[in-house]
Amino acid sequence: SSELTQDPAVSVALGQTVRITCQGDSLRSYYASWYQQKPGQAPVLVIYGKNNRPSGIPDRFSGSSSGNTASLTITGAQAEDEADYYCNSRDSGGNLPAVFGGGTQLTVL
């Protein structure tokens, strides 16, 4: 079982705002990173750290964190944002480099 918990599925109307959350004890000590994965493709990093976007990621993607919960927000969701989203951090003890959340399937209506 994953140490990071995500809702399995979320939907959003085209152009509206959606928040995808990730909960886990490790998030009290480490930042979450967020990855977008479309069918048949490799994951792509979209947010890391406090709220950093790699080059080429649209600014409608943003991240935040509070306590044991990290959030990925898409402001003005587009059809191309429909994908699976995974959060990731170190394990709660910091002994292992990584653990992933179970993923959230985002549907843009």
Add this chain to the structure above:
Amino acid sequence: EVQLLESGGGLVQPGGSLRLSCAASGFTFSSYDMSWVRQSPGKGLEWVSSITGRGGSIYYADSVKGRFTISRDNSKNTLYLQMNSLRAEDTAVYYCAKVDGYNFAGRRNLVFDYWGQGTLVTVSS
């Protein structure tokens, strides 16, 4: 441009072995940690193993510890994953990923900033 190209996947019988390779380019390979992450059909991402830039520290998920061995050849810019005693539950697409790190409040955060396209490993009789 960072590129990661996995190879070595295929069909193997339970109990068999396979060696995956990941050829890296576009960055100073020896300066970065590298990892393997897998994804079983229809399932989520699972971290498998990581190795530091010079190979001095290695980490494994409990699910593969004692069966898989990660290694790297910095002279060839290549990452490896030797997989032994394979089981049906090891069936997955295996991705190699470059790891970047940053410090915050005295803690080392890690992020998988680049991924390969993956190689499929199928364990079946």
